[in-house]
Amino acid sequence: MGDTLFGKIIRREIPADIVYEDDDVLAFRDINPQAPVHVLFIPKRAIATLDDAQPSDAALLGTLLLAAAAYARNEGLAKDGYRTVINCNDHGGQTVFHLHVHLLAGRQMHWPPG
Numbered sequence: 001m002g003d004t005l006f007g008k009i010i011r012r013e014i015p016a017d018i019v020y021e022d023d024d025v026l027a028f029r030d031i032n033p034q035a036p037v038h039v040l041f042i043p044k045r046a047i048a049t050l051d052d053a054q055p056s057d058a059a060l061l062g063t064l065l066l067a068a069a070a071y072a073r074n075e076g077l078a079k080d081g082y083r084t085v086i087n088c089n090d091h092g093g094q095t096v097f098h099l100h101v102h103l104l105a106g107r108q109m110h111w112p113p114g
C-alpha cells in the first residue's frame with residue numbers, strides 16, 4: 001500500500017495541529033474545516049479504506065471511534081452533539097487513502113448530507 005500525506009503527518013514530516021495521540025491513534029485538525037470543530041482521527045497502522053478493513057482490524061476501528069467519542073466528551077461537545085464520518089472511495093468522497101474518522105461539531109448538522 002502506498003504512503004499518504006497522513007503517513008507523513010504521523011512521522012512528523014509535514015506539520016499538523018495535533019490534538020490527541022496515543023499508541024494507536026493520532027488526531028489533528030482538518031486543514032479545510034467544515035465545522036467549528038473538525039478533527040481527523042487516524043490509526044497509526046494505515047488501512048487504505050473502510051473496504052480494506054479486515055476482521056483483525058475490529059479492535060483498531062473500535063479504538064478509533066472511542067478516541068473520537070472521548071475527545072468530544074472531554075471537549076464538552078457531546079451534550080450538544082457531533083457527527084462522525086468515514087468516507088470510502090470515490091462516491092463516498094474519500095480523497096486521502098489512509099482510513100480516518102472525521103469528527104465534526106460546533107454547528108447543527110443536516111441530513112441527508114448531500
Ligand code: AMP
Nearest residue numbers: 005016029030031032087093094095096
Ligand atoms: P476525505 O475526503 O474523507 O478523504 O478527507 C480527507 C481530509 O483531509 C479532508 O477533509 C482534507 O481537508 C483533509 N486534509 C488534507 N490535507 C490535510 C493536511 N495536510 N492536514 C490536515 N488535514 C488535511
